[in-house]
Amino acid sequence: MIARSIGAIAVIAVVVLAADPARAQPDGSPRAQAAAHVRQGQAYFQRGDFDRALAEYQAAFELSPEPSLIFNVALCHDRAGRPEAALQAFQRYLALAPDGSVADEAHSDIARLTPIVERIVRERADADARRRAEADRRAEADRRSEADRRRDEAAASRARIATFVIIAGAAAAAAGGVVHLVAWRTRDRVIHAPDVDAYLADRRTFTIERNFAIGAYAVGGVALATGLVLAYTARGRRDGAQLSAALIPGGAAIGVAWAR
Amino acid sequence: MGAVRRATAAAVPAAAAFAAACLSVPAYQPAPLVSYRDDATGSTISGSGFELHLAGGSDFHFPDALSIDHTDVMGHDPAAACWGQDGTGFAVVPTPRISADGTAPPVTNQLTAVLRGPAVVQVALEWTTRFSCGRNRAPGGSSTFTVFPDGRIVRHDRLDDPDPDKEQIAAAACACPDAPPLKDAFIVSSYWTFARDRFTRLSGLTAGNRDPTNPDMLDSSPGKITANYPTMCFDGGGYQVASAWIVPPGQGSSAAPGPVTFGYAALFSHDLQKPSAPMLDFRWDIHGALFVEHAGCATAFRRALDYAQPAQLTIGSVAAAASPLDGIYGGDAGDGRTGIDVAGGRTTITGATRQPFAVWLRFPQAIGLPHATRAGATGAWYVPQRIDDQIWIVWFRDPLADGETIVIEPD
Numbered sequence: 001m002i003a004r005s006i007g008a009i010a011v012i013a014v015v016v017l018a019a020d021p022a023r024a025q026p027d028g029s030p031r032a033q034a035a036a037h038v039r040q041g042q043a044y045f046q047r048g049d050f051d052r053a054l055a056e057y058q059a060a061f062e063l064s065p066e067p068s069l070i071f072n073v074a075l076c077h078d079r080a081g082r083p084e085a086a087l088q089a090f091q092r093y094l095a096l097a098p099d100g101s102v103a104d105e106a107h108s109d110i111a112r113l114t115p116i117v118e119r120i121v122r123e124r125a126d127a128d129a130r131r132r133a134e135a136d137r138r139a140e141a142d143r144r145s146e147a148d149r150r151r152d153e154a155a156a157s158r159a160r161i162a163t164f165v166i167i168a169g170a171a172a173a174a175a176g177g178v179v180h181l182v183a184w185r186t187r188d189r190v191i192h193a194p195d196v197d198a199y200l201a202d203r204r205t206f207t208i209e210r211n212f213a214i215g216a217y218a219v220g221g222v223a224l225a226t227g228l229v230l231a232y233t234a235r236g237r238r239d240g241a242q243l244s245a246a247l248i249p250g251g252a253a254i255g256v257a258w259a260r
Numbered sequence: 261m262g263a264v265r266r267a268t269a270a271a272v273p274a275a276a277a278f279a280a281a282c283l284s285v286p287a288y289q290p291a292p293l294v295s296y297r298d299d300a301t302g303s304t305i306s307g308s309g310f311e312l313h314l315a316g317g318s319d320f321h322f323p324d325a326l327s328i329d330h331t332d333v334m335g336h337d338p339a340a341a342c343w344g345q346d347g348t349g350f351a352v353v354p355t356p357r358i359s360a361d362g363t364a365p366p367v368t369n370q371l372t373a374v375l376r377g378p379a380v381v382q383v384a385l386e387w388t389t390r391f392s393c394g395r396n397r398a399p400g401g402s403s404t405f406t407v408f409p410d411g412r413i414v415r416h417d418r419l420d421d422p423d424p425d426k427e428q429i430a431a432a433a434c435a436c437p438d439a440p441p442l443k444d445a446f447i448v449s450s451y452w453t454f455a456r457d458r459f460t461r462l463s464g465l466t467a468g469n470r471d472p473t474n475p476d477m478l479d480s481s482p483g484k485i486t487a488n489y490p491t492m493c494f495d496g497g498g499y500q501v502a503s504a505w506i507v508p509p510g511q512g513s514s515a516a517p518g519p520v521t522f523g524y525a526a527l528f529s530h531d532l533q534k535p536s537a538p539m540l541d542f543r544w545d546i547h548g549a550l551f552v553e554h555a556g557c558a559t560a561f562r563r564a565l566d567y568a569q570p571a572q573l574t575i576g577s578v579a580a581a582a583s584p585l586d587g588i589y590g591g592d593a594g595d596g597r598t599g600i601d602v603a604g605g606r607t608t609i610t611g612a613t614r615q616p617f618a619v620w621l622r623f624p625q626a627i628g629l630p631h632a633t634r635a636g637a638t639g640a641w642y643v644p645q646r647i648d649d650q651i652w653i654v655w656f657r658d659p660l661a662d663g664e665t666i667v668i669e670p671d
Contacts, residue, residue: 184282191286195640196631199288200671210283 034064041072050080067096071106078109084120087113155234162230169223176216183209288629290643292378293409293655303371305381305407310552312407314371314383315360321371321385323348323405324360326454328499328552335453335527336361342436345451345522345529350401350419352540353447354431354439355391363436364389368400375406379643379655380618382406382586394429398422399542406586409643409655410616411552412563414587417450419544428539446540449520449533452503452550456527459496463557464489464521465565467507472561480523490519491564492530493557502560504567505532505548506584517546547585566615573611573660575600575619582617588653590620598622599651606669612662618655619668626650627670634666642666 041056054076061069074089090106090113097103186206193199294307302316302324313325324347326334340346342356342363349359356363367388375382388400401419408414432444463475466488475493478486491504505519522529532546549567553560570582573589578600583591590600599622600607609619621630626649632642637658645653654668 180282187282187286191289193288193290195290195638196288196629196642196644196671197638199290200629200631203285207285210285214283 030063034060034066034069037063038069038072041076045072045076045079048079050076054080067093067100068102070096071100071102074106074109078113083113083116087117158230158234162227162234164227165223165230166227169220169225169227171220172216172223173220176213176220179209179216180213183213287646288644290378290640293643294379294381294407295377296373296375296381296383303373303383305383305405307407307409307411307552309554310411312405312413314385314405318366318369319360320349320358320362320364320366320369320387322358322360322403326501326550326552328496328501331458331496331499333455333458333494333496333499333501335455335524335529337524337526339526340524341438343439344524345449345453345531346527348452349450350417351447351449351451351531351533352542353449354435355393355446356436358387358389367398374404375645375647375653377645379645380406380408380588380653391429391434393434394427394540396427397424397429397540399540401544404586404592406588406591408587408616408618409657410563412567412587412615413550413552414547414567414585415450415549416547416585416592417544419448419542421540421542424540424542431538431540434540445536445538447533447536448540448542448544449531450505450544450546450548451529451531451533453524453527453529454494454501456524459494459501459528461495461557462521462528463493463495465491465561470565472558472565475557475561478521480521480528482523482525484523486521486523487518489521489530490532491561491568492521493560493564494528494530495557498554500553500555500557500560502551502553502557502564503530503548504551504564505530505546506568507532508546549587563615566613571611571613573609573613573617573619575609575621576603576607588618588620590622591618602668606667609660609666609668610664611660613659615659616655616657617660618653620647620653621651621668623650623652623670627652629671630654630668631671632656632666632668634664 037056037060041053041060044050044053044056054073057069057072057076060066061073070089070093074086074093077083077086077089087110090110093100094103094106094110100106183206186202186209190199190202190206193202294305296303296305298316300316301313302321303314305312305314309329311325311327312323313327314321315324324334324336325332334348335346337344337346340361343351343354345351345357345359347359347361349357349362351357352364358364367390368386370386372384372386373381374384382404384402384404386400386402388398391397391399399419399421401417403418404416406414406416430444431446462478462480464478464486465472465475467490469475476489478489478492480486490507491502494501494503507519508517517532517534519530519532522531532548534541534544549564551560551563551567553563567582567584567587570584572579572581574580575589580589580600582589583593585592585594588598590598592598599620602621602623605624605627607621623630630644630652632644632654634641641657643655643657645655647653656666660666
């Protein structure tokens with residue numbers, strides 16, 4: 001194959017250089033310059049310096065758009081291990097000169113290179129897909145990491161709020177309990193009031209104390225429940241919220257605890 | 261862990277219920293001045309220094325003991341004649357008496373505590389019996405006993421015979437075996453008896469004598485019968501009992517009821533009896549009162565006279581006297597209606613009484629507690645008693661003087 005290509009280059013070079021053998025071109029003419037590039041390209045090609053050869057052929061083509069120079073460009077790419085560029089150049093050659101002198105070789109090379117390029121394209125696509133997947137995975141990991149960080153920050157904030165709310169709720173409930181005990185004693189006086197006036201006076205006091213206790217219990221209960229919910233939502237995966245309740249004289253106590 | 265959660269889940273509502281119970285507003289429950297309770301031997305109405313016991317079991321649930329300072333002063337004679345008076349009840353001489361210890365058979369015998377204190381207790385006994393000689397007759401009656409903290413026991417008796425013409429019965433055919441040889445006539449009476457050995461002196465006021473300091477001293481030796489003393493005082497030294505029967509108009513005529521005191525071997529009786537009649541006419545509506553006293557018969561007589569002629573009060577715009585049937589201002593007017601309407605939810609009481617008194621009020625809407633004010637009055641000078649949210653009886657410990665006003669309004 002390589003030998004055939006080299007042969008083709010030689011033929012093409014002859015065509016370029018002897019396109020008009022009867023009238024030698026002046027050295028400064030484009031055609032003469034193109035011929036010089038072709039010759040230089042051939043020299044490089046034979047030495048295996050395909051990139052420089054490619055540059056010479058392209059320079060020659062710009063000066064003299066001879067399709068066979070594209071064929072040479074394709075050979076350079078092929079030899080340089082760039083099958084996609086080679087295939088593209090062979091196809092361009094055939095597009096410019098479907099019946100060109102090396103059209104059969106071009107067809108042959110295209111047939112040879114097409115599965116190779118397809119494989120390369122497929123592999124590149126696969127690689128691109130893998131890269132994208134990896135990029136996506138990393139982006140997702142970064143996003144999750146950021147979300148976790150934000151969630152942890154939010155959880156920590158909720159935990160601080162929960163602690164405050166629970167302490168406030170416990171304080172309110174405790175105040176309710178204290179007033180409840182006081183109200184309990186007042187209630188005993190109400191029950192044993194010696195007369196109506198004493199009953200009414202003690203009942204008024206008891207009502208005030210009772211309402212305060214109920215209000216404190218309500219506020220404390222809501223705060224404790226809110227704090228518990230906040231604490232529960234702020235806990236780590238291994239945390240376990242524990243709720244316990246106990247009867248005490250005059251009321252109930254609710255305790256909340258969670259440990260890491 | 262599950263058990264702990266269940267226990268916790270159960271503890272929370274239990275604690276809430278406990279806390280809620282502790283936080284409920286207790287109703288006004290003063291120490292009762294008079295109270296009612298059922299016991300193994302019947303039921304007991306208790307006041308300060310006295311108790312009235314009503315018989316239980318299958319006996320007629322009439323009073324069978326009146327204790328003053330833990331001493332039963334009611335008359336009990338184990339050898340009492342079948343037709344004679346003993347305990348408390350009705351005599352239908354010469355047939356068996358209707359009392360807790362009588363031999364008349366109860367057919368129906370229902371005691372109901374209508375008012376249970378803390379200021380007024382009232383029990384109502386509905387009963388019927390049957391005569392051995394006239395089984396088609398179904399005589400019966402009702403007696404209410406209304407008891408106040410000051411030892412006043414107001415009694416209202418109604419006797420009825422739904423179909424008195426269904427079977428005519430003659431006294432001779434119905435007489436107890438030990439009945440005395442009386443004319444063939446019935447004598448119906450409502451009576452109280454008192455133990456002879458608990459009292460040393462008897463005195464009485466006739467209808468024409470209203471001087472409590474100058475009663476007639478009476479001879480009540482066994483077999484002695486004394487008539488025309490509607491108000492009597494039985495003096496036991498440290499305590500006294502006054503008995504008053506309200507004699508219906510027409511006293512003195514042969515057809516009118518009259519008060520009589522009997523001296524039996526072991527007891528005295530004070531009754532109000534219908535004139536004797538050859539055919540049994542059982543219908544009867546009469547009332548009277550007992551007064552437990554520790555300050556002497558003059559005081560007891562005053563109370564009895566005040567019961568017989570109660571002072572009139574003005575309650576709101578209503579001029580009212582205490583009902584003689586239950587002793588309460590606004591009490592039973594004889595037609596079953598009770599309560600003085602309190603217009604606008606607030607009322608005043610003016611007038612003068614010589615005794616503690618109770619007022620039965622009907623408020624236009626539910627109230628929590630009636631609150632009374634009276635110049636200078638403090639402490640437990642009045643006690644409200646709830647009938648329902650709108651109807652209350654209020655007991656006033658002290659008499660009301662001219663010029664004084666009591667204001668009653670919802671708390």
